[in-house]
Amino acid sequence: MHPAFSVVFFTAATGAGYGLLALLGVLAPSGVIPADFWLGLIGLGLALGLIAAGLLSSTGHLGRPERAWRAFSQWRSSWLSREGVASVATFIPAGLFGVGWIFLGRLDGWVAVAGVLAAFGAIATVCMTGMIYASLKPIAQWHSPYTLPGYLIFSAMSGSVLLNVVMQGFALGSKMLLAASALLILLGWGWKLATWRYNDRLEIPTTANTATGLSGGMVQSLEWPHTEENYLLKEMGFRIARKHSAKLRRITQALAFGLPILLLLAAFALPWPIAAALSALATIAQFAGMLVERWLFFAEAKHTVMLYYGR
Template sequence: MHPAFSVVFFTTATGAGYGLLALLGVLGGVGAILADFWLGLISMGLALGLIAAGLLSSTGHLGRPERAWRAFSQWRSSWLSREGVASVVTFVPAGLFGIGWVLLGRTDGWVVIAGLLAAVGAVVTVCTTGMIYASLKPIAQWHSRYTLPGYLIFSAMTGSVLLNALLQGFAVGSNILLAVCLLLSLLGWGWKLATWRHNDRLEIPTTANTATGLAGGTVRSLEWPHTEENYLLKEMGFRIARKHTAKLRRITQLLAFALPVLLLAIVFALPWPVAAVLSVLAAAAQFAGMLVERWLFFAEAKHTVALYYGR
């Protein structure tokens, strides 16, 4: 599949934003994070900013962005539409939580409820995003048991590392949160390796023979269906060289997992402000690594329509 940067950025930014929002909604709502004005303002601003930026960037991949609103009407059958509805609905409790936690300094009553609802909305939205890809049967690399849990794990991982960087920046870091960040990063690393191993061993059940129903012999094209590149070849017939795949996988592991784990492990033994600087570097490296991971997620996916073009 063609890895358009708008969609790559969308899935990375919203995943991190919703992960951060879910943690803020739960921990801030119950008073586990102090209702400090500047901490709350920057934290909520970063979470909602990442979500808004990601959602806006996703429209760049549409042929007619001004008609994007029509997608909301297909929520009964489309995971893309359900994602749009869930993302908009989540802004309501998130906004109320931000007002109560940041502006009013409250961590009780309706603020707790708003925070928990915002967290639930964030998780639901990430699930709908994952299901957009997991539900596509023509793409075997996405239509697997690894896709949806992967979206949830990476959202929690990037969100927790961002939250740790924010808390460390305000000198209110927590060793418990640091340990959670490390565990989630290791879990994400393991899950990504397992996903790659699964995809590399995939045997695509559909072939030119099964697609045409001609079981005898080997079906092949005598002539190309088109004399030049068309939309399907550009969007669904994208190919990446194996050597580039291996290189980008190493970069993903280094930036998204290995480097953040190393930096966060060092943070345990260092005082503020060095711990804060390393925590910010870990968050930045992980976000960059996840951009590469998302690019590979699209580039390595193979749509069965490519069989029509002899690929």
């Protein structure tokens, strides 16, 4: 698949933003995070800012961005439409949660309820984003048991690293949060390796023979269906060399998983403000690595429509 940067940024930014929002919505009302004005403003501002930036970026891949609103009308049958509805609906409890925390200094009562609802909305939206891809049967690399859990794991991982750097910025970081972030990174790393192993060993049952219903030999195309590149070839026929794929996988592992773990372990052992600086570096490295990982997620996917073109 063609890895458009607008969609790559969308999945990376919203995943991190929703992960941070879910953690804030659960941990703040439980008393783990204090009802501080600046902490709430920066934490929720970062979460909602990433979500909004990702959603706006996703419209850049549309041929007619001004018609994006029409996607909301197909929620009965489209996971894309359901994701749009859920993402907008989540802003309602998130906004109430922000008003109560930032302007009223409260994290109890209806503010706590709004925070929990915002967390549920964030998790539901991430699930629907994952289902956009997991439901596509023509793309075997996405239509697998690894896609949806991967979206949830990466969202929790990115959100925990963001929460850690916010807390460290206010000298409120804890060893428990650092350990939880490191464990989630290890979980994400292991899940990504398992996903790559599954995709590399994947045997796609659909062939030119099964598509045409012909048997008794290998079906081959004598000539191309047309002489110039079309939309399908541009969007579905993107190919990446195996050597480039292997290199980008190593970069993903280094930036998204390996380096953040080392930096967080160092932050675990060192005092503030060094721990805060190391946490910031871990956040930056991980986001860059997740952009590469998301790019590979699209670039390595193969659509069965390319059998029509002899690929």
